[in-house]
Amino acid sequence: MENIKQFFPIFDNNKGLIFLDSGASAQKPLSVINALDDFYKNDYANIHRGIYKLSDVASSMYDIARKKVCDFIGAGSPSEIIFTKGTTEGINLLASSFSSLLNAGDEIILSEVEHHSNLVPWQQVALKKNVVLKFIPVLSDGSLDYEWLRENISDRVKLVSVSGQSNVIGLKNDIEKIVSISHSVGAKVLIDAAQLICHYKVNVSELDVDFMVFSGHKIYAPTGIGVLYGKTQFLRELPPYQFGGDMVDRVSYDKATFKDIPEKFEAGTPPIAGAIGLGFAIDFINEFGMDKIERESLELTSYTISQLLQIDGVKLLSSSDANGVITFVVDGISSFDIGSYLAMKNVCVRVGKHCSEPLHLKFGVESSVRLSLGIYNDKSDIDTFIFELKKAISVIKGV
Ligand code: PMP
Numbered sequence: 001m002e003n004i005k006q007f008f009p010i011f012d013n014n015k016g017l018i019f020l021d022s023g024a025s026a027q028k029p030l031s032v033i034n035a036l037d038d039f040y041k042n043d044y045a046n047i048h049r050g051i052y053k054l055s056d057v058a059s060s061m062y063d064i065a066r067k068k069v070c071d072f073i074g075a076g077s078p079s080e081i082i083f084t085k086g087t088t089e090g091i092n093l094l095a096s097s098f099s100s101l102l103n104a105g106d107e108i109i110l111s112e113v114e115h116h117s118n119l120v121p122w123q124q125v126a127l128k129k130n131v132v133l134k135f136i137p138v139l140s141d142g143s144l145d146y147e148w149l150r151e152n153i154s155d156r157v158k159l160v161s162v163s164g165q166s167n168v169i170g171l172k173n174d175i176e177k178i179v180s181i182s183h184s185v186g187a188k189v190l191i192d193a194a195q196l197i198c199h200y201k202v203n204v205s206e207l208d209v210d211f212m213v214f215s216g217h218k219i220y221a222p223t224g225i226g227v228l229y230g231k232t233q234f235l236r237e238l239p240p241y242q243f244g245g246d247m248v249d250r251v252s253y254d255k256a257t258f259k260d261i262p263e264k265f266e267a268g269t270p271p272i273a274g275a276i277g278l279g280f281a282i283d284f285i286n287e288f289g290m291d292k293i294e295r296e297s298l299e300l301t302s303y304t305i306s307q308l309l310q311i312d313g314v315k316l317l318s319s320s321d322a323n324g325v326i327t328f329v330v331d332g333i334s335s336f337d338i339g340s341y342l343a344m345k346n347v348c349v350r351v352g353k354h355c356s357e358p359l360h361l362k363f364g365v366e367s368s369v370r371l372s373l374g375i376y377n378d379k380s381d382i383d384t385f386i387f388e389l390k391k392a393i394s395v396i397k398g399v
Pocket residue numbers: 023024086087088089115117118163165166167192194195215355
């Protein structure tokens with residue numbers, strides 16, 4: 001988007017910075033930085049514990065942040081919003097709690113495009129509970145094989161957990177289809193929205209997903225804050241994930257009872273400032289509107305892809321209909337060499353397997369280069385990137 005860099009001090013403080021790695025973590029707007037500064041300077045105290053004014057103010061700021069998240073994702077009630085450390089913790093929370101409801105022989109369906117965060121926790125569940133993991137294949141155009149899902153769904157499947165948008169392929173998955181197929185046998189659906197939430201308006205009630213997770217730091221909020229959304233009934237059925245202060249109702253030396261959601265899943269002092277920062281990041285996003293963010297990100301992505309495909313030897317791993325995430329390799333050139341050259345030119349891209357090692361194995365590539373767009377990127381960033389990429393290729397090839 002044009003002129004948005006002015007809201008992000010990082011660009012003033014790093015002249016010439018071309019930041020194309022927001023899928024790893026996004027930069028922070030001044031409004032979020034100032035909100036944290038104000039909170040720590042003026043209103044800081046622990047929440048839900050003190051009977052003094054500061055604690056009251058901090059508690060209500062934390063509660064307001066929960067309501068902002070609830071409205072942002074269209075949840076039915078703020079109590080369906082559990083604050084976590086991030087996507088990874090949200091999935092681990094669910095894997096730990098959900099596994100107590102599973103029996104040997106039950107099945108969990110993931111997809112071939114998952115981030116390690118939505119793979120490794122389920123592998124651990126499979127090992128401990130003798131549960132079978134199955135994977136929705138990815139097709140050559142980057143979409144998931146929904147026919148495979150239709151054919152493989154059965155009442156043994158208890159959970160279908162897939163990313164709303166892969167951090168390598170960049171294509172939005174058909175969540176409505178996944179939900180309708182999964183619900184036809186009573187399987188629950190978890191959406192890893194770590195990338196999806198950055199580029200699309202998401203409404204959990206309209207999508208009818210049972211659980212969804214995302215990280216604040218990818219949508220301009222501080223690190224250390226994330227969200228697990230769950231439908232009230234399902235969150236109530238799950239056992240707590242961690243135990244300790246603030247999540248208990250009554251405690252004796254030999255037993256304890258637990259509070260209702262959301263506190264039941266928020267043991268100990270939560271990331272108070274992070275949650276408040278997330279609330280301010282949502283205000284920032286809402287000023288532009290997710291519709292506009294989605295539209296402009298799509299336009300910039302297709303411009304980037306069209307420019308990339310004009311370069312000899314470039315092969316896209318991401319879908320040609322990707323949004324905000326563009327992954328590629330260049331024939332005969334190491335992705336690390338490209339990334340290192342670009343880094344010298346102040347162009348920040350991600351190089352490696354992007355926490356998706358099995359998918360890279362499937363593509364038959366050791367590593368790839370990934371650009372991921374944020375609200376502050378514009379056409380001139382892409383033009384500089386393309387210019388430097390062409391130079392990188394000719395320097396590395398020695399031509
Ligand atoms: N899932 C996807 C699709 C991601 O892109 C990421 C971050 N790269 C994660 C999960 C993990 O997010 P976090 O590191 O914030 O927990």
